[in-house]
Amino acid sequence: MTTATQPLAAKPTLAGTPWRERAEEALIPPFVALLVALICGDLLILSYGQSPASVYRLLLEGTWGNAYGFGQVLYKATTLAFTGLAVSFGLRAGLFNIGGESQLAAGGFAAALTGLALPVGTPLLLSLPICMIAAGVAGGIVGFVPAYLKTRFGAHEVIVTIMLNFIVLALLNWFIAGHLHVPETLHTPEIHAGVLPRLADIDPRFHGSAANLALVVAVIVAFAVWFYLFRARGGYELRAVGLQPQAAEYGGISVGRAWMRALTFSGVIAGIGGINYVLGYKHYYEDGFAGGAGFLGIAAALVGRNHPFGVLVAAFFFATLSQGGLAIHAFVPKQMMDVLQGVVILAVAMAVPEVRGILRGARRRTAA
Amino acid sequence: MNPFSFLTQMIRIAVPFLFAASGGVVAERSGIVSLTLEGFMLSGAFAAVLGTNYSGSPWVGVLCGILGGLIFSLIHAVATIRYRADQVVVGVAINLLAIGVTRFFLKLFFASSSNSPRVAGFGGNIKAAGFDNPLLWLGVLVAPFVAFVIYKTPFGLRVRAAGEHPDAAESVGVSVTRVRYAAVAISGILAGLGGVYLALDQHQFTDQMTAGRGFIAISAVIFGRWDPIRAALACLLFAAAETLQIQLQGSHAIPSQFVEMIPYALTIIALAGVVGRAVPPAALGKAEA
Secondary structure (H helix, E strand, O other): OHHHHOOOOOOOOOOOOOHHHHHHHHHHHHHHHHHHHHHHHHHHHHHOOOOHHHHHHHHHHHHOOOHHHHHHHHHHHHHHHHHHHHHHHHHHOOOOOOOHHHHHHHHHHHHHHHHHHOOOOOOHHHHHHHHHHHHHHHHHHHHHHHHHHHHHHOOOHHHHHHHHHHHHHHHHHHHHHHHHOOOOOOEOOOOOOOOOOEHHHHOHHHOOOOOEOHHHHHHHHHHHHHHHHHHOHHHHHHHHHHHOHHHHHHOOOOHHHHHHHHHHHHHHHHHHOHHHHHHHHHOOOEOOOOOOHHHHHHHHHHHOOOOHHHHHHHHHHHHHHHHHHHHHOOOOOOHHHHHHHHHHHHHHHHHHHHHHHHHHHHHHHHHO | OOHHHHHHHHHHHHHHHHHHHHHHHHHHHOOOOOOOHHHHHHHHHHHHHHHHHHHOOHHHHHHHHHHHHHHHHHHHHHHHHHOOOOHHHHHHHHHHHHHHHHHHHHHHHHOOOOEOOOOOOOOOOHHHOOOOOHHHHHHHHHHHHHHHHHHHOHHHHHHHHHHHOHHHHHHOOOOHHHHHHHHHHHHHHHHHHHHHHHHHHHOOOEOOOOOOHHHHHHHHHHHOOOOHHHHHHHHHHHHHHHHHHHHOOOOOOOOHHHHHHHHHHHHHHHHHOOOOOOOOOOOOOOOOO
């Protein structure tokens, strides 16, 4: 089923096509999807007897229009950036990691345990890297299992990661519900060290919003992923395997090792994402905090066309939808945004092969 | 533990799995990935409650539920077959869309973000232990019926050909496209019925009430190696584990979370080939003209 992921991989050649054509193929599908989503949104708003124009204005005012709303968008975008980068990293090697949900949760859990174990007053310069490593290792372990089973036994990574989601989340639930929770709750005690400064500490206008230093970590991770994929040898191998495993193998690249790296590090990236909630927002691990962010990461990777910076933009877009739902809730139920998320993913998935076919057909005609 | 009550409870729990897994076998044997069963079940469950609520008759609810599953399966089919979209991505999108649409309409029709009002259902005689519900019997019979269709009818042969060797099927005049549309539609109808059973059995719709049952069904399909009867046996096995967990509750013999893991862990073991390798249909997930 590796061929099934090929519509997502950017191109059949690594550098063969002019960038303008690549940009067209990459950018048109998200815009088509946005248009489709806007039309669907209109219909849903009208079904509630409201005016689309005023609801959309409200949505923008509640998200980008004030510091609190914007801060909340940035907070939500941070988690989605991590899970989106994780998914796109795997997809570059032709592998679909649907385990972002449990990798994120495992990372957050490990970060919380580490934050609890560290002595009070550990400086952030020390506690942040330690917690990040713990989170990354936990996510990496969850990512390693499908990587190993794929490489060693050929077990399909899509199914294994889905099944692992249920297994890992049940295991974490057992840890929390059975052993580690504060009585009457489903969360751990507050961490002693590793609390990240919030955006509001720098600019008081963001007061109340959860945006925090993890946002900067997410941007750094995006740059690191970009550098690795497009400037480092390992990333080149990874992309070569994603485009054509047989050819890569023939060219002397170990496909198995590239797969191992792709899925394990995909898990690491998603795992680090756990710091946003645990170190940046609540300062404890709570059962179920991932709440679908792993799956929305797939959406961010898809809409961001598997490019690290595209993923950041897409994460910002989906975070805006999610926060926008709260802003319009008095007039149209926020559940509308759940519908639109699905519509956007579906529309992009359909538009990618279609737009490519149309563009290439047109080019052939002009060339002929 | 009373073995009779164990058996009846196991069958009641297995029915939604049996419907959805039977549908999953048909779609996957035709070459289309069925990660969408969860979404089909959820839309079927909601449509059934909507229909029953406004008509007062559970039979109308059954028809509506079939329609609900069918509509979502047709979206799935158009996206993956006509537009050749990635089947896994579409699967994720369909599941998210089903959650979103049912939530939105729950709010629109019932002004609630958690559950619908109570609706009529089938049976209800305490002594019958759920066996006076016609849907239960339908669920028990669906797997043998699907096995018959898959192995003994021309349509079943075409489904298997489309999933194993679509080019060969095309070359002898079978329209792979049409066969796959039909197979996906069947999976939507059957998984939708699984949702109908669930909703009418509980006499209401609750947000995300399928709670991963569609994924247990897809586990059963894989664990049963894409064979309808073996998949049904896997459903019964998974249902037995869940029954055991419910009946052992309070005794703290095994934490419930570990029993929950059983279907998923077994599926991974089956995929890794420890006990007889699970080999999917050759053309599964491959988008081709």
